Amino acid sequence: MRRIFGSKVVRGDQVRQKAHRKVHLRPTVLATPKDTWPKIEKLGLTMQQDGVRDWCQYFHFEHSPAYQKIQLRFWEAVDTFDPNSIAAILHAHPYHVDSLLQMSEVSRLGEDIQMASELIERALCSFESSFHTLFNYTQANCRLDYSRAENRSFFLTLFRHLSYISRRGCHRTALEFCKLLLALNPEKDPLCALLIIDYCAVRGGEYRFLIDLFHAWEPHRNLSQLPNFAFSVPLAMFHSQNREEKEGEGGGETEANKRLQDALLMFPCLLPILLDKCGVTLDPAVTSHSLFTQPIEREPNGLKLLMKLYVERSHSLWKEPRQRPSKYRLQGQSSQALQ
Template sequence: MSGRAFRKAINKEYDFLTKRINDEDLNDSEDIDQPPPKSNLFDLLNEVTDDTENRNSDENASEPEINNETLEPSIRLTSSTKKKKKKKNKKNTPAENPMAELEKKTRTGKKVEEMSEIELEALIREINDKFGNLSTAQQSDDNGNEVHQSSTIPSNSFLIIDARLLDADGEMRRMFSSGIVDREIRSRNYARTIKRTLLAKPRQSWPPILKFGLRMELLKENDGIYHFKFIHSQQYQVVQLDFLRRIATHDPNAIISLLHENPYHIDSLLQMSDVYKMSGDHTMAGELIERALYAFEKSFHIKFNITKGTSRMDYKYFENRAFFLGLLRHVQSLSRRGCWQTSFEFSKLLLSLDPSNDPMSVLNFIDYLGLKAHQYTYVLSLANEWVLHKLQDWPNFAYSAAIAQFLLESREENNSAHEMSKAMLEKAILYFPSVILLLSEKCDIQLESDVSESSFIQEVPSSNYLNLLIDHYVDQISPLWTQPELINWLQTVSINVVVKMQIPDYKTSLGDEEFAKALSYGKNLRENSFNEQIPLNLSRYIVVSENSKFLAYLPEVTSRDIDLHDPLPPPDGVSPYDAYSESSNTDWDSILAVDLRRFLGGVPVGIIAILAIYSVILKNYTHYGLFIK
């Protein structure tokens, strides 16, 4: 880019940001779930206590809610008289480069040195997206595909959570009339609490939460990344063993009975949530998931911070798996309610726990949630800059990134040609042509006969793994393809690709060399990159997902029993309950010991040990025929 064009782009961006600053109207709003009480000395004391207890909470948790139109940059722009004056004076000042602008003032009115890590990383990402490649060098691999090598944007920047956007009620207020939503919120009877929780709000109908045997410990810290593990106390292990025994009866009443005695037992809450969901009571199912997440949050380590993207958990530990499962179920529940922004933020949280292994296969649906939440820049950046996987070679990201680019271009007045998004969609079609035909069938899109009858478009992948990825993506993304402009875009680009393959001199958005390389790369990709078995994390997600039709792709999984409270545990899994789970016929004395320990869970450890010895004595009596069962 020439210096003149570069300065012009900067001026345009500055004018854009200044306009947004002046158009914004930031009104300090309070949580209307809980009307503020009259101020008194005790309230002031509570505020001081609350501030002390919330040291590990997100700094932005109490900031005002965000207008739905400005959700894409995760930091809200503020309005001030000083900034309006600066806009007037800006016309007479020379244009500066983006880095100088970054160092002068940020969108929040802070200097760089005053910014938090979250604000700074989000601002850097937006500047890179707007000005293009200021910190990211674009290179081409051997196949002509752009490779982004970033030195300033770590993958961790994609895992940062805006705590304000974890509130589904807040999103509902932004979407609908506040009066209607507020009546619905009041009907839930949220409880008043001193310390605000982020994952779920407690309700007055919930039993008070005391120490129930679940805690979290810090395993290690590496370069600012913290690794945690949940711990089950001896009391909790007794309840868990009882749960395993009751779940084997396949009687929901047995789990309900256990919940009456232990209202915050995680696996029981998630199991009953699944029961209510299958019976059609989605409201109760969602409430039980929220209660489980509330119990988890009350057990967090003081250094466990869900907003910074620096807290990790290993899925191999049994005690951690229910947290992953609860978050995934919550994402599904929020999506069903249409709370796409909240669902998207929770999916980022779920991904942040183990981004390398992604045990719940978040990367197979986060692009869709990002598009539904209007986070187009995020989807584009994730596809190009995620260093742990080459997401551009995945069917969902190849197409979703093109859609995100198209929708971003649609916001610009002078970009009606959509050349960049057309080139991206052409490349996606050359990589995974069968998506087009499936989309046309699913969404009733009329394709040109040359397209629908093309042998290239009709190609069916030989890989079961790739077929599952494509089938799942089409089923998931199809609601977006009801927009006429997207349909016209798809029809135009698909015919261009087919004609180009028949007439090499035909002009497309991709140049001749790029087109040929993408065609060759796509063929190699389909033939060689998806030949392995379906990964365990994807199989696990399919089992937990709400669409059972994809289970047909997993015959080796569905042919065996699956525990829905612990679906498809990892082969290197570590569990204190393995001995119990592997025993198909638990002997009489172990059941007796479990029952005794359950009813005497508060008894000191020494007494429980005596009871265990007594159990062994009973076994010996049984062996010699001195005790009749």
């Protein structure tokens, strides 16, 4: 470039680029601002500390009077059922989080997944720029109350962000966001992060984390009563033991087999629909047994929904090439469970 146009022209162009470069308020970790984004502005979204109870620090987001006016305009725009009204608010206030969430959904419904994901990342940057100085989400002792309206948008933003990055194949990163979502309110788990965290852990290869979580929470949360944990934990044990054997640490598969048999006895209706989703024909010894021939429609609606959610989300874990023996092991353990 210097040979063609001269050093003065190139230097002048670099100066102009620096002058027009977006200046952000502070570096962010949850999402990286892009140069094409508008400058991050403070609209009046702040975080306040509620106090410390049982070694946990409680916080909440707060809206200033100016932000409340924008929020009121947003709800009026929602009532019009016109996305252009929300887009107008977003044009005037590029980091209004509820407008970003709503327009992200509009983009998703329009099959523009890239734009939907980018709008969620902008919402994350907006939230992170308003964090309290004591809000350290890496220590797992910071809490937010989902029942407070101002906090709900942050939960939704995290949930949608981990969904989008999981779709991009970043399962290890999705697991970390799922941990954060669960840590913000582990007692109530308002967005049911426990129904997702097992999938993210197995897909991300974090088998030991899932096993440790199960052993730590099982006594007081009864995680084995959830179909996703009942089946994902033995699968994680199986792969963890295979990994240890490859590293020369031994192991065996006794506990994984026992856990899988317990899962099949507790949720027998899940086996036929899971293997059907994997494209595997059931063994005649299994199909002829009354335990596995009961239709899933007889189960309570809540349990039926949990089983279908697990099969729809996690069936690929049982049929990946590196895990292909798992689906045949599933049939073998079902036969042993009948004995």
